[in-house]
Amino acid sequence: xxxxxxxxxxxxxxxxxxxxxxxxxxxxDCRAWAERNGLTVxxxxxxxxxxxxxxxxxxxxxxxxxxxxxxxxxxxxxxxLDRLSRKGIGQVGKVLDDIxxxxxxxxxxxxxxxxxxxxxxxxxxxxxxxxxxESKNLGTRVGHAKRYLRSKGQWIGGQPPYGLLIDPxxxxxxxxxxxAVYARLIADEALAGTSLVKIARLLNEYEILSPRGGQWxxxxxxxxxxxxxxxxxxxxxxxxxxxxxxxxxxxxxxxxxxx
Numbered sequence: 001x002x003x004x005x006x007x008x009x010x011x012x013x014x015x016x017x018x019x020x021x022x023x024x025x026x027x028x029d030c031r032a033w034a035e036r037n038g039l040t041v042x043x044x045x046x047x048x049x050x051x052x053x054x055x056x057x058x059x060x061x062x063x064x065x066x067x068x069x070x071x072x073x074x075x076x077x078x079x080x081l082d083r084l085s086r087k088g089i090g091q092v093g094k095v096l097d098d099i100x101x102x103x104x105x106x107x108x109x110x111x112x113x114x115x116x117x118x119x120x121x122x123x124x125x126x127x128x129x130x131x132x133x134e135s136k137n138l139g140t141r142v143g144h145a146k147r148y149l150r151s152k153g154q155w156i157g158g159q160p161p162y163g164l165l166i167d168p169x170x171x172x173x174x175x176x177x178x179x180a181v182y183a184r185l186i187a188d189e190a191l192a193g194t195s196l197v198k199i200a201r202l203l204n205e206y207e208i209l210s211p212r213g214g215q216w217x218x219x220x221x222x223x224x225x226x227x228x229x230x231x232x233x234x235x236x237x238x239x240x241x242x243x244x245x246x247x248x249x250x251x252x253x254x255x256x257x258x259x
Contacts, residue, residue, distance in 0.1 A: 003071055003072065003073055003074040004074040004075075005038065005039060005040055005074070006039065006040050006042045006072075006073045006074060006075075007034050007039040007040070007041055007042065007073050007074065007075035007076065007077050007107075008041070008042055008043050008044070008045060008064055008067050008068065008072075008073045008075075008076055008077070009026075009027060009030045009031070009034075009041060009043075009044045009045065009064075009076075009077050009078075010045045010046075010047075010060060010061065010064035010076060010077070010078050010083065010084060011023050011026045011027055011030070011044065011045070011046045011047070011060070011078075011079065011083065012046070012047040012048075012050060012058070012060065012061070012083045012084075013026075013047075013048060013049070013083075014049065014050065014051050023046060023048065025079075026079035026080075026083065027044060029079055029109050029110070030077045030078070030079055030109055033077060033107065033109045034075075034077060039075060039077075042067075042072075042073055043067070045060040045061070045063050045064035045067075046060050047059070047060035047061055051086070061084070061085075064076055065095060065098065065099075068099050068102060068104040068106075069098045069099060069101070069102045069104070070102065071102050071103070071104070073104070074103070074104050074105065075104060075105050075106075075107055076099065076104065076105075076106050076107070077106075077107045077108075077109065078106070078107070078108050078109070079108075079109050079110055080108055080109070080110040080111060081108045081111050081113065081124060081127045081128060082127070082134075084106075084108075085128065086134070087128075089125045089128045089129055091128075092124060092125070092128035093125065093128075096115060096121060096124065099115065100115070106124075108124075108127075111123070111127060113127075159211075160173055161173075161183075161224065161227045162179060162182075162183050162186075162210075162211045162224050163175065163176055163179045163180045163182065163183020163184070164176055164180070164183070182203070182208050183224075185203075186199055186203070186221060186224065186225070187225075189202070190221070190225055195218075196218035196221040196222055197217075197218050199216070199221050200215075200216035200217050200218055200220070200221055203216045204216055211224075
């Protein structure tokens with residue numbers, strides 16, 4: 001089969017979640033375009049959870065580009081140009097040059113672009129710079145929002161550290177009445193010089209589950225202690241003291257067994 005009738009697909013999503021730009025939607029649209037234009041899809045290259053703006057490794061991108069520049073396929077299809085890259089014409093222009101030298105073409109389904117048409121390159125350049133600008137502006141806005149939330153003492157997102165909860169009203173971290181006593185135990189033992197292995201053994205002995213629901217080990221203890229937000233668990237407060245005093249579980253765990 002001649003390479004001109006064979007194509008590869010490149011699909012990317014910064015956050016792998018359901019929605020109109022989900023990987024499955026991208027693939028379906030790209031395959032439909034290939035079928036309408038008499039092309040056979042050889043391989044689908046995917047980068048899940050990989051940014052097109054930041055400097056990160058993208059194995060799918062590298063493999064897709066290698067296939068078309070080596071002449072293995074004649075066409076590389078992307079759902080939308082910003083799926084290929086958000087680094088602007090600096091990267092996209094080089095990609096186009098490499099594909100052109102190999103006698104191949106790039107197709108962007110949603111944008112309606114096919115670089116086998118001479119007029120497409122100018123539009124590609126414009127869209128590439130637009131995608132870069134959008135990502136840059138988004139990063140600036142997100143950065144400002146995070147700094148504002150931090151200034152208010154609010155949690156900026158993600159899973160809170162073990163022993164803490166997010167107050168639904170203030171959005172600040174507060175002690176979890178169920179697990180804060182164990183988080184405090186971990187902090188006290190670590191500050192007292194107890195080895196991480198011994199701390200994990202103590203927790204497992206009393207069947208206190210880790211944040212993931214399994215057993216503790218030295219690595220999970222270390223990950224917890226390294227969290228900047230976990231520092232608030234180590235701070236003494238009247239509210240925390242009352243939780244600790246009311247918890248018989250805390251007292252029982254603190255007792256060392258003969259073993």
